[in-house]
Amino acid sequence: MSVAEAFRVAVTAILANRLRAGLTMLGVIIGVLSVVLLVAVGSGARAEVTSGVEDLGSNLLIIAPGSLQFGQAPSRSTFTLNDVERLDRALEGRAAVAGNLTSGETVRAEGESAFLSVLGVTASFDDVVRRPIARGDFLSDSDVATSRRVAVLGSSAAEGLFPRLDPLARSITISGVRFRVIGVVEALGGSFGVDRDAQVYIPVTAAQRLFGIRTLDTLFVKSPDRDDLDRLSTEIERELQRGSEQAEFSILTQDDILGVAGEILDTLTFVLAAIAGISLLVGGIGVSNIMLVSVSERTREIGLRKALGARTRDITLQFLVEAVLLCGVGGLLGIAGGVGLAVLADTFTPVPASVTGWSVALAFTTSVGVGIFFGVFPARRAGRLDPVAALRHE
Amino acid sequence: MTPLVEVVDVTRRYPAGGGEGVEALAGVSFTIDPGEFVAIIGPSGSGKSTLLHLLGALDRPTTGTVRIGGRDIAQLDDRELASLRNAEIGFVFQQFQLLARTPAVANVALPLIYAGVGNAERQRRARATLEAVGLAHRLTHRPAELSGGEQQRVAIARALVTRPRLVLADEPTGNLDTATGQEVMGLLQRLHAEEGIAVVVITHDLEIAALAPRQLRLRDGLLVGAPVAGR
Numbered sequence: 001m002s003v004a005e006a007f008r009v010a011v012t013a014i015l016a017n018r019l020r021a022g023l024t025m026l027g028v029i030i031g032v033l034s035v036v037l038l039v040a041v042g043s044g045a046r047a048e049v050t051s052g053v054e055d056l057g058s059n060l061l062i063i064a065p066g067s068l069q070f071g072q073a074p075s076r077s078t079f080t081l082n083d084v085e086r087l088d089r090a091l092e093g094r095a096a097v098a099g100n101l102t103s104g105e106t107v108r109a110e111g112e113s114a115f116l117s118v119l120g121v122t123a124s125f126d127d128v129v130r131r132p133i134a135r136g137d138f139l140s141d142s143d144v145a146t147s148r149r150v151a152v153l154g155s156s157a158a159e160g161l162f163p164r165l166d167p168l169a170r171s172i173t174i175s176g177v178r179f180r181v182i183g184v185v186e187a188l189g190g191s192f193g194v195d196r197d198a199q200v201y202i203p204v205t206a207a208q209r210l211f212g213i214r215t216l217d218t219l220f221v222k223s224p225d226r227d228d229l230d231r232l233s234t235e236i237e238r239e240l241q242r243g244s245e246q247a248e249f250s251i252l253t254q255d256d257i258l259g260v261a262g263e264i265l266d267t268l269t270f271v272l273a274a275i276a277g278i279s280l281l282v283g284g285i286g287v288s289n290i291m292l293v294s295v296s297e298r299t300r301e302i303g304l305r306k307a308l309g310a311r312t313r314d315i316t317l318q319f320l321v322e323a324v325l326l327c328g329v330g331g332l333l334g335i336a337g338g339v340g341l342a343v344l345a346d347t348f349t350p351v352p353a354s355v356t357g358w359s360v361a362l363a364f365t366t367s368v369g370v371g372i373f374f375g376v377f378p379a380r381r382a383g384r385l386d387p388v389a390a391l392r393h394e
Numbered sequence: 395m396t397p398l399v400e401v402v403d404v405t406r407r408y409p410a411g412g413g414e415g416v417e418a419l420a421g422v423s424f425t426i427d428p429g430e431f432v433a434i435i436g437p438s439g440s441g442k443s444t445l446l447h448l449l450g451a452l453d454r455p456t457t458g459t460v461r462i463g464g465r466d467i468a469q470l471d472d473r474e475l476a477s478l479r480n481a482e483i484g485f486v487f488q489q490f491q492l493l494a495r496t497p498a499v500a501n502v503a504l505p506l507i508y509a510g511v512g513n514a515e516r517q518r519r520a521r522a523t524l525e526a527v528g529l530a531h532r533l534t535h536r537p538a539e540l541s542g543g544e545q546q547r548v549a550i551a552r553a554l555v556t557r558p559r560l561v562l563a564d565e566p567t568g569n570l571d572t573a574t575g576q577e578v579m580g581l582l583q584r585l586h587a588e589e590g591i592a593v594v595v596i597t598h599d600l601e602i603a604a605l606a607p608r609q610l611r612l613r614d615g616l617l618v619g620a621p622v623a624g625r
Contacts, residue, residue: 002510009507016496304493305504307452307479308504309505309508310507310508311476311477312476391452
């Protein structure tokens, strides 16, 4: 009997017992579905983090106070505007420097109010940390120099404060101080749980006056050339150690952040895949169990087939193909379900999910492998049955 | 003429709870010629089934020789026995042994799968054989949708579809009422006469056995009235 013939026989046998075949496949379906879905969620998270980091703007160095180690409390920042100016001078126009400070504030406007992140920023902030302007203008150097009370709104901040009005040239109030809106930033979406659209940007000098502080939270340096980052980093380090009040600080590249986050997320994806793999294994054992039941239920059929001329190999092949078919079809259905659910989750829930080719291929080959592995034992048992005993079997 | 089946001094012993075991056949010799119609009669426990399994190349003798179509089945491996069964022998069972939930045509075509016949040709031959046993109108019916007599006729068609030289029928009427049993026997007789196929019917029913021109009586593992070689 050829393999094609064995397929025909196996399909006939499966169709003759649809309910049992369906229930058997269910284990495999669920196993494969969870592999595909969970890996999709893992890689979705990774993709989101990656794009979040890249959204910060390219070729960016982030200079944060403290040594940024796990288990250490964040240090208080003593960066000041002097540090921005010092770096600006030192880098001589080879890189753009920006700084910011952040505070959560209730912002009011014409009967509306919202709790928003207010960022005091230097005028270079929009270029360095990518805040493309949708309407109006970003803050200018003279705005910063004169602590002018002007503000630029993030897109959702603009919608929240001015649901029906054009925000340009209107007033908002932060901590009782009025600011005039001069621009609105394009919608950017979230990154690391920070809604970058619910932000208000004001001149860093005005912010320092408003909050009564003279420090900055973070400094940013953007280089036009990626290959320049390492050299810049060394230079910045030397410059800050010489002149800044900030004794301890860390310089991070996007790759640093991606590396750490990527490692965590790869581990997460692997753990998710392993858990799903266990359910696939359980599904495979289910197939083996059903195949054994099927062999003993069909003992007389096996005896009959042997009497009619089936060889040991023919019977073994028939049952093996049956197991592989159950697993293979179950695997395909599981992939369809997993991909479908991943797309649904990605579209309708905040959970990011992106189906990866390798997980689909792995899930399918594993399920077929499971079929072969768990099918061989029952199939060999079927093939070895003695025809006389099998025919007599009640 | 070379006999189709030669049974020479055959014994078959089954191992059982120590000692000698059970001797189902105690030394049996006979031949069956091509195209013969033979009934093997005997009460239960007489060794009928054991003999059937040997004639059907499903089992090998403990001692002695069984030749089918001139080939000693003790010399053949499992593979060769399977193709011998497939090519030379058609089985008809008391319990019909049809695959449930499987249409009559597919049941009849089953042995052809193992003969390596292509699907289209299998369908064609299965149909033709079903027509020959008078079931042209039952091709796609499943066993549960057929009467007992019809089921046995499907089984006979399955036995004939490979054009074997020998049909072994084990109590073919045992599960049928008398009238239907007569019909099935009539069919076997007709096929025997028309196709020249050798038919061996194993039965405990003397009326059925009387339909065969030649009868072998089996009792306690020995043929009754036959000369016993070597004793």
